[in-house]
Amino acid sequence: MAGLIDLNVWQIVFNITNTIILFIALRHFLFKPVKSFMDERTRAIQESVEAAEEKNKEADRLSEEYRKKLEISHEEGREIVRNSTKNAERKSEEILSETKEEIARMKSKAHKDIELExxxxxxxxxxEVASIAVMAAGKIIKKTIDENTNRNLIDEVINEIGDERWSS
Structure with a gap:
């Protein structure tokens, strides 16, 4: 065969052997380290993703916890406002009651003072009426009666008339 293609069996065997040796060398020195590097990189990325997911879960849990605490704080604030309002109303009623009692005491004292007056x-x-009566009686009788006797007579007349006429 002397044609265009000259086939040499030993050259084909040599090329196949070289290819196999090259493949084994590349697999040992290149493919295994690259595969190992890629596996390590995949594992590191997977761990990062898992860690990120775990942190997201933790963040969600903390967020929910803070939201609940915030709700509790708002409720406590509303309770404080309600209690303050109740206390203010109670204090207002106490002050009003004390004021009414003070007014009643002042009225009572005023009535007592008026009665005393x-x-x-x-x-x-x-x-004064007794003195005027003594003077009038002294002029009418034209005699001098001592002051004590006159006073006793007038007091007796006044008592007979009664205190009711004088008080009205």
Whole structure:
């Protein structure tokens, strides 16, 4: 065969052997380290993804926990406002009650003071009427009666008339 293609069996065997040796050398020195590197890189990425997912779960848990605490804080704030309002209303009622009691005491004292003033004015008026009566009686009788006797007679007349006429 002397044609265009000259086939040499030993050359084909040599090329196949070289290819197999090259493949084994590349597999040992290149493919295994690259595969090992790729496996390690895949494992590291997988661990990073798992760690990120775990951190997301933890963040969600903390977020939910903080949300619940915030709700509790808001409820406590509303409770404080309600209690403060109740306390203010109670204090207002106490102050109003104390004020009413004070007004009642002042009215009672004023009524007592008025009664005392009436009695005092009535006694004073009785004394003045008695003095005028003594003077009038002294002029009418034209005789001098001692002051004590006159006073006793007038007091007796006034008592007979009664205190009811003087108080009205």
């Amino acid at each position: 009436k009695e005092s004015a009535s006694k004073s008026l009785k004394g």
